[in-house]
Amino acid sequence: MCGIVGYTGPKEAYPVIIKGLKRLEYRGYDSTGVALQDGALKVYKKKGKVAELEDAIVGKDLHGHTGIGHTRWATHGEPSDANAHPHQSSSGKLAMIHNGIIENYVQLKQELINKGYQFKSETDTEVLLNFIEEIKKNNHCSLEEAVRVALKRVTGAYVILLLDADEPETIIAARKGSPLVIGIGKGEHFLGSDASPMLEYTKEVVYVNDYELAIVKPDELILKNLGNEKITPYVQKLDIELAAIEKGGYEHFMLKEIFEQPHTIYDCLRGRLDTAGGTIIMSGIQQYADQVMKANRIVMIACGTSWHAGLVAEYIFEELCRINVEVEYASEFRYRNPVINPGDVIIAISQSGETADTLVAIENAKAQGAIILGVVNVVGSSIARVSHGGAYTHAGPEIGVASTKAFTAQLAVLTMIALKIAHDKGTIDRDRYMHLLNELSEVPNKVETVLKSKDKIKKLAEKYKDARDFLYLGRGYNFPVALEGALKLKEISYIHAEGYPAAEMKHGPIALVDEHLPVVVVATKDAYHQKVVSNIQEIKARKGKVIAVISEGDTDTAAICDDVLIVPEADEIVAPMLSVVPLQLLAYYIGVAKGFDVDKPRNLAKSVTVE
Numbered sequence: 001m002c003g004i005v006g007y008t009g010p011k012e013a014y015p016v017i018i019k020g021l022k023r024l025e026y027r028g029y030d031s032t033g034v035a036l037q038d039g040a041l042k043v044y045k046k047k048g049k050v051a052e053l054e055d056a057i058v059g060k061d062l063h064g065h066t067g068i069g070h071t072r073w074a075t076h077g078e079p080s081d082a083n084a085h086p087h088q089s090s091s092g093k094l095a096m097i098h099n100g101i102i103e104n105y106v107q108l109k110q111e112l113i114n115k116g117y118q119f120k121s122e123t124d125t126e127v128l129l130n131f132i133e134e135i136k137k138n139n140h141c142s143l144e145e146a147v148r149v150a151l152k153r154v155t156g157a158y159v160i161l162l163l164d165a166d167e168p169e170t171i172i173a174a175r176k177g178s179p180l181v182i183g184i185g186k187g188e189h190f191l192g193s194d195a196s197p198m199l200e201y202t203k204e205v206v207y208v209n210d211y212e213l214a215i216v217k218p219d220e221l222i223l224k225n226l227g228n229e230k231i232t233p234y235v236q237k238l239d240i241e242l243a244a245i246e247k248g249g250y251e252h253f254m255l256k257e258i259f260e261q262p263h264t265i266y267d268c269l270r271g272r273l274d275t276a277g278g279t280i281i282m283s284g285i286q287q288y289a290d291q292v293m294k295a296n297r298i299v300m301i302a303c304g305t306s307w308h309a310g311l312v313a314e315y316i317f318e319e320l321c322r323i324n325v326e327v328e329y330a331s332e333f334r335y336r337n338p339v340i341n342p343g344d345v346i347i348a349i350s351q352s353g354e355t356a357d358t359l360v361a362i363e364n365a366k367a368q369g370a371i372i373l374g375v376v377n378v379v380g381s382s383i384a385r386v387s388h389g390g391a392y393t394h395a396g397p398e399i400g401v402a403s404t405k406a407f408t409a410q411l412a413v414l415t416m417i418a419l420k421i422a423h424d425k426g427t428i429d430r431d432r433y434m435h436l437l438n439e440l441s442e443v444p445n446k447v448e449t450v451l452k453s454k455d456k457i458k459k460l461a462e463k464y465k466d467a468r469d470f471l472y473l474g475r476g477y478n479f480p481v482a483l484e485g486a487l488k489l490k491e492i493s494y495i496h497a498e499g500y501p502a503a504e505m506k507h508g509p510i511a512l513v514d515e516h517l518p519v520v521v522v523a524t525k526d527a528y529h530q531k532v533v534s535n536i537q538e539i540k541a542r543k544g545k546v547i548a549v550i551s552e553g554d555t556d557t558a559a560i561c562d563d564v565l566i567v568p569e570a571d572e573i574v575a576p577m578l579s580v581v582p583l584q585l586l587a588y589y590i591g592v593a594k595g596f597d598v599d600k601p602r603n604l605a606k607s608v609t610v611e
């Protein structure tokens with residue numbers, strides 16, 4: 001969380017930084033700030049989104065060829081001008097931005113207070129900055145050296161970018177546990193939480209690793225470890241196009257990303273799924289296929305929407321591969337001293353590849369001997385790098401904070417892995433296997449069909465937007481879809497929504513049902529269909545309003561519901577990739593109808609790099 005940008009080179013830094021911050025706003029938008037080097041340090045910062053800072057500083061002197069910028073997701077201290085980054089040190093000579101949490105900041109702060117320091121903000125960042133300044137002053141050393149010494153005392157996670165008024169063209173950067181990318185241009189360097197701020201200037205990037213420190217000047221990039229030894233930067237070529245991170249005519253990124261799904265699922269299957277030859281090729285899994293086949297247990301570790309993908313995968317793996325699967329919230333798994341046995345396989349699922357809890361959970365499991373496979377969207381991200389093997393979801397940059405296309409791509413990848421393992425293990429017969437390969441290959445076209453009902457869903461959104469609560473129900477493969485539908489709605493419309501297994505409703509949520517409660521029931525044709533229809537009857541008997549996701553042609557179910565969202569028929573294994581799409585659209589249009597900024601819902605962040 002928090003987006004950070006830096007630039008040093010011949011260009012005016014401010015426009016590069018502001019544009020970069022807008023691209024990183026998905027990481028947080030509680031406040032915005034920039035620091036520019038121009039003879040002296042100039043710092044401008046303000047509570048609110050990037051556009052609010054821009055408006056507030058019209059007419060100010062914004063010159064400078066070296067600068068840093070920050071968009072904040074608050075951890076320590078409420079969103080306010082004072083708590084906004086960059087922070088300036090007591091002398092005013094250093095400026096710093098930070099993404100992460102300094103866990104021992106209280107202790108460091110006390111030490112500094114004892115030495116007479118005063119603080120303008122409530123942030124851990126200002127403490128670390130003054131701690132660095134204190135070391136620099138006492139040791140009469142360079143900023144680089146002071147940062148190195150300070151970081152040895154720090155516990156927690158960070159990416160920091162610092163400017164020193166005495167070294168006007170240099171940015172000092174360091175990382176542990178939060179992402180940092182450096183873009184290499186001609187006589188210029190760009191820094192960012194991800195590559196999006198630099199995409200239009202360069203495709204050559206270096207992903208900085210934990211415990212590395214970068215000294216960045218216009219025509220020099222030096223990487224060192226905390227022991228002051230030089231490291232040769234590993235330069236990689238980006239293969240993302242600028243268009244992938246722009247809205248391309250859509251009103252919101254979320255809508256664009258929902259509509260990209262036929263392509264993203266297709267891209268995910270392309271080159272892996274061969275329906276004619278009856279093969280699935282997953283090169284990042286191949287080496288570990290044996291271990292997965294022999295695994296006593298697979299543990300899926302994830303957070304948020306990715307956790308829901310793990311739940312769907314649990315049903316699929318158990319059904320097709322006959323392997324015991326557990327699905328864990330990363331934040332719980334990492335702290336509860338879990339039992340890891342030899343032969344356990346961990347599958348980490350993450351869009352960003354940077355979620356702090358997921359990252360630490362797999363690092364712990366890896367240290368205990370588990371095989372880690374990553375199902376990750378962002379190429380080169382931390383989770384991808386820590387994993388032994390895995391498969392990228394290839395959904396392209398996902399910018400809307402509410403995850404959509406990453407979810408369906410995760411399902412596509414996890415289904416392919418399960419099918420491959422089931423086939424190699426012999427737990428699926430040839431006919432079913434070939435049938436499922438075909439079913440998978442048809443998903444992109446079927447999603448295209450679902451998207452055609454957008455206008456109908458928009459009207460439904462108008463009808464239900466004022467409801468206070470929603471209940472989402474589903475069974476089997478569609479139970480996690482109900483959870484995901486409810487999550488989407490609460491994320492972007494701030495309406496309270498609960499997802500529940502349809503049959504379990506009788507044990508509690510049915511008490512909520514009355515004529516005011518919309519109940520979204522995922523009731524597509526599958527093995528549970530009749531049971532779900534009975535659950536719909538139970539809701540109708542209590543005057544609840546039922547909006548059902550049904551399979552094409554299911555007039556019987558349509559007849560007992562208030563409203564229906566229709567999806568093409570599909571095998572239950574692939575059905576979640578279809579049934580979730582109308583729920584994404586329903587949440588989107590309700591959020592828009594209520595006038596909320598659906599791409600940047602309050603309090604949320606896309607990439608949660610704090611625990």
Ligand code: G6P
Pocket residue numbers: 303304305306349350351352353354355358401402403604605606607608
């Ligand atoms: C945040 C995002 C969610 C996402 C979750 C896990 O909460 O807002 O959309 O599902 O983190 O993120 P990951 O990148 O690990 O999938």
